Amino acid sequence: MTLPHPNTDQISLPIVLGVLGDPTRLAIVRYLASKQGVPLNCSQFLDFGSKTNLSYHLAKLREAGVTRAEVVGTNRMITLRRADLDARFPGLLDSVIAAAGNDPAVPAVGGHDIEIHA
Amino acid sequence: MTLPHPNTDQISLPIVLGVLGDPTRLAIVRYLASKQGVPLNCSQFLDFGSKTNLSYHLAKLREAGVTRAEVVGTNRMITLRRADLDARFPGLLDSVIAAAGNDPAVPAVGGHDIEIHA
DNA sequence: TCCTTAGTTCAAAAGTTATTGAACAATTGG
DNA sequence: CCAATTGTTCAATAACTTTTGAACTAAGGA
Numbered sequence: 001m002t003l004p005h006p007n008t009d010q011i012s013l014p015i016v017l018g019v020l021g022d023p024t025r026l027a028i029v030r031y032l033a034s035k036q037g038v039p040l041n042c043s044q045f046l047d048f049g050s051k052t053n054l055s056y057h058l059a060k061l062r063e064a065g066v067t068r069a070e071v072v073g074t075n076r077m078i079t080l081r082r083a084d085l086d087a088r089f090p091g092l093l094d095s096v097i098a099a100a101g102n103d104p105a106v107p108a109v110g111g112h113d114i115e116i117h118a
Numbered sequence: 119m120t121l122p123h124p125n126t127d128q129i130s131l132p133i134v135l136g137v138l139g140d141p142t143r144l145a146i147v148r149y150l151a152s153k154q155g156v157p158l159n160c161s162q163f164l165d166f167g168s169k170t171n172l173s174y175h176l177a178k179l180r181e182a183g184v185t186r187a188e189v190v191g192t193n194r195m196i197t198l199r200r201a202d203l204d205a206r207f208p209g210l211l212d213s214v215i216a217a218a219g220n221d222p223a224v225p226a227v228g229g230h231d232i233e234i235h236a
Numbered sequence: 237t238c239c240t241t242a243g244t245t246c247a248a249a250a251g252t253t254a255t256t257g258a259a260c261a262a263t264t265g266g
Numbered sequence: 267c268c269a270a271t272t273g274t275t276c277a278a279t280a281a282c283t284t285t286t287g288a289a290c291t292a293a294g295g296a
Contacts, residue, residue: 018139099207
């Protein structure tokens with residue numbers, strides 16, 4: 001079971017920007033970035049919305065090429081596609097993440113320590 | 119007659135990203151950037167849409183704080199708020215503009231030389 | 237004053253996005 | 267096998283966005 005992801009060269013700027021133009025998704029990206037590449041499962045984003053709603057937003061991020069989701073047991077382990085985004089749009093992700101830290105419109109949440117159920 | 123613009127500190131990241139997440143508006147920003155700060159009036163964007171439609175998109179850009187519109191006679195002279203955006207979100211605009219140049223999803227158009235009717 | 241040019245506003249239509257709860261599938265552990 | 271956990275899918279709804287043409291305002295020039 002693998003989920004569909006765009007190739008690096010299929011990642012589109014307007015789509016990425018549109019997807020990041022939502023406070024919930026920006027908060028998810030900010031949170032992923034704060035975890036330095038450690039994969040997170042969906043439940044760790046529950047502060048940002050309901051389970052159904054997160055499923056929707058995480059799918060948008062994945063389909064845009066912003067995140068990668070790997071299936072591990074019943075979990076989807078989610079990471080930022082940092083290297084791919086940097087290759088495609090150099091500097092963009094870094095400046096967005098830095099900007100998100102400066103903007104009260106982007107929700108921030110402290111880290112949870114949740115056990116993964118693999 | 120002056121038009122409403124947000125102050126620099128009122129510019130919101132999700133709103134800016136959302137507004138830039140549209141191919142027409144991204145093309146407008148790209149075109150403004152290519153003109154190196156020279157103010158353009160609305161008619162110079164007619165390749166990107168109809169007059170009414172441009173009025174809509176240019177208002178979105180202005181309200182988000184991405185552009186500034188100054189009334190000169192019957193014209194609205196439009197510039198990118200480069201310095202303000204750089205102060206608020208360092209590096210963001212530059213990486214977006216650079217990325218737009220690399221992405222076929224963002225329409226590009228060669229320059230017109232239109233007389234301004236002031 | 238009258239005409240032209242520049243751009244806005246309005247209302248309608250069409251399309252898209254976000255959010256919800258209920259039902260579902262898949263995996264793991266007992 | 268059974269129950270719990272993780273996450274998706276579906277349908278409904280509400281809200282927002284984009285696009286259009288017609289009507290409009292405001293300024294400038296003849």
